[in-house]
Amino acid sequence: MHVSHKTFLITVFVMILFGAGLGWPGENSTPVLFVLDASGSMWGRVGSVEKIVVAKGTLIELLGNLRPEDRVGLIAYGHRREGDCDDIELLAPIQAGRSAKLAEHVQSLNPKGKTPIVRALRLAAEQVQAMSDEVAVVLLSDGRETCDEAPCEFVATLKKQGVRLRLYVIGFDVGEEEKAQLSCLAEAGGGAYYSAETAGELQQALQQVTERLEETVASETGTLVVTAGGTDLYRVFDASGAETIDSARTNSAVELAAGFYKVKLGRSSQLVRVRQGEETRLGAGTLVVSGLGKSLYSVFDVTGEEKVDFTRTNRPMDLLEGSYLVELEGTRRVVIVAAGKTTTVKAAGVVVNGDSGALYGVYDPTGETKYQFTRVGRPIEVLPGFYSIKVGKRWIRDIELEDGEHLEFEE
Numbered sequence: 001m002h003v004s005h006k007t008f009l010i011t012v013f014v015m016i017l018f019g020a021g022l023g024w025p026g027e028n029s030t031p032v033l034f035v036l037d038a039s040g041s042m043w044g045r046v047g048s049v050e051k052i053v054v055a056k057g058t059l060i061e062l063l064g065n066l067r068p069e070d071r072v073g074l075i076a077y078g079h080r081r082e083g084d085c086d087d088i089e090l091l092a093p094i095q096a097g098r099s100a101k102l103a104e105h106v107q108s109l110n111p112k113g114k115t116p117i118v119r120a121l122r123l124a125a126e127q128v129q130a131m132s133d134e135v136a137v138v139l140l141s142d143g144r145e146t147c148d149e150a151p152c153e154f155v156a157t158l159k160k161q162g163v164r165l166r167l168y169v170i171g172f173d174v175g176e177e178e179k180a181q182l183s184c185l186a187e188a189g190g191g192a193y194y195s196a197e198t199a200g201e202l203q204q205a206l207q208q209v210t211e212r213l214e215e216t217v218a219s220e221t222g223t224l225v226v227t228a229g230g231t232d233l234y235r236v237f238d239a240s241g242a243e244t245i246d247s248a249r250t251n252s253a254v255e256l257a258a259g260f261y262k263v264k265l266g267r268s269s270q271l272v273r274v275r276q277g278e279e280t281r282l283g284a285g286t287l288v289v290s291g292l293g294k295s296l297y298s299v300f301d302v303t304g305e306e307k308v309d310f311t312r313t314n315r316p317m318d319l320l321e322g323s324y325l326v327e328l329e330g331t332r333r334v335v336i337v338a339a340g341k342t343t344t345v346k347a348a349g350v351v352v353n354g355d356s357g358a359l360y361g362v363y364d365p366t367g368e369t370k371y372q373f374t375r376v377g378r379p380i381e382v383l384p385g386f387y388s389i390k391v392g393k394r395w396i397r398d399i400e401l402e403d404g405e406h407l408e409f410e411e
Helices: 008-019 051-063 099-107 117-129 151-160 176-188 199-217
Strands: 032-037 071-077 088-096 135-141 165-172 193-196 221-227 233-238 244-249 253-257 259-265 268-274 279-290 296-300 307-312 317-320 322-328 331-337 342-346 348-353 359-363 370-375 379-382 385-391 394-401 406-410
Touching (some): 032 117, 051 099, 051 322, 051 331, 071 099, 071 117, 088 099, 088 117, 117 151, 135 176, 151 176, 165 176, 176 193, 221 268, 253 259, 268 307, 268 317, 279 322, 279 331, 307 317, 317 322, 331 342, 331 385, 348 385, 348 394, 370 379
Parallel strands (some): 032 071, 032 135, 221 279, 279 342, 348 406
Antiparallel strands (some): 071 088, 221 253, 233 244, 233 259, 259 268, 279 317, 296 322, 322 331, 348 379, 359 370, 359 385, 385 394
């Protein structure tokens, strides 16, 4: 992709990289290692959207817009086993040209376990020591350390030992006690702490980032082109979406000061970064959720706050390229719409067979949130993802439904 799409957590990532003077992680700038919290608490919700879905969407969107020379790595923890403080995995070492693979890793995460921040940062330090440059380590967590003591002292020791990392921490929907520990980690790591308590506050962070970028890039300009068939009008707003900046017909360029803008074509919109001296191209594509044809699916921006459109399964929806949150029967999934292509998500399904007429339901993996329920013998249609099923008092746990997969169980 030639364009950068960013929304709320991505905005915080950008604030970290630019606001700290590190620059975008290209060949001659600071490499970045993301440490992602995939502990069980990430199935909790911010507003109406699961935190893990929000985190996946924003990080996948960031990864999908990296340049080939950008050096980025990824560590996750708590995603494979419950109650295991050693459930930490280097999903990708710091290197260039692997953004698509990293996005696949992020999409596959299923939060289950604890929050071993110290051990995750120990693994991060090992990766940093293998690099010749200082590394920006970006930790996204919705809670405090649950496995080891004195995490701040651990990070301070790493710095004293000469480990060339700078730690930036994003506290995602955390309480005051967790915030105190996470901000302490950032201070000990020579970086900064950012709070992302709600989607609304994250939108405010977006505006703050825009202002900081304007201070650093002065008034140098770049161009933006929305490429699509026809001559529809696209509109350019400031990053908050409140002030109209410009408009043009598709395939025509507008000149803009370098910075962030919200671009709208029809009902869809994307947050776009225009770089000075460069042309940013934003295309359009088509999304289809295939299924039985009886259910409605809805498309939201990656925050889950702005509804773009809705229609029935098997009917196409034209959208600007980029990341969206798709909802089907209460279940949600991050989907990347590619320019000039039809992106198809195949709905999955389950059915519990029997003749009792009892109710069964599909829940999130924790069993806390019920998505859909019906009677035994009738199918339930959901998006691909991770689920639990409750039949009477019996639970069927750790179910992963892939695109188009249909599973049958006996009551």
